[in-house]
Amino acid sequence: MSGARDLVLRAGYTELLGELKARVRAARTKVLRTVNTQLIELNWAMGTHW
DSSP states (O other), X not given: OOOGGGOOOOTTHHHHHHHXXXXXXXXXXXXXXXXXXXXHHHHHHHHHHO
16 A cells, blocks of 8 residues: 555646635635625615514
8 A cells, every 4th residue: 555655746736736725715705705795685684674
């Protein structure tokens, strides 16, 4: 069985992985902001009708 030390990565893999992680992080942040905005708008609309 080979260990992690035996793994050979292609050139640029580390940079690619870093970029992908950053994009996933940015997408998650965008989704959370959108959801929060929608919840605020919903609560605001409910508050103005009651």
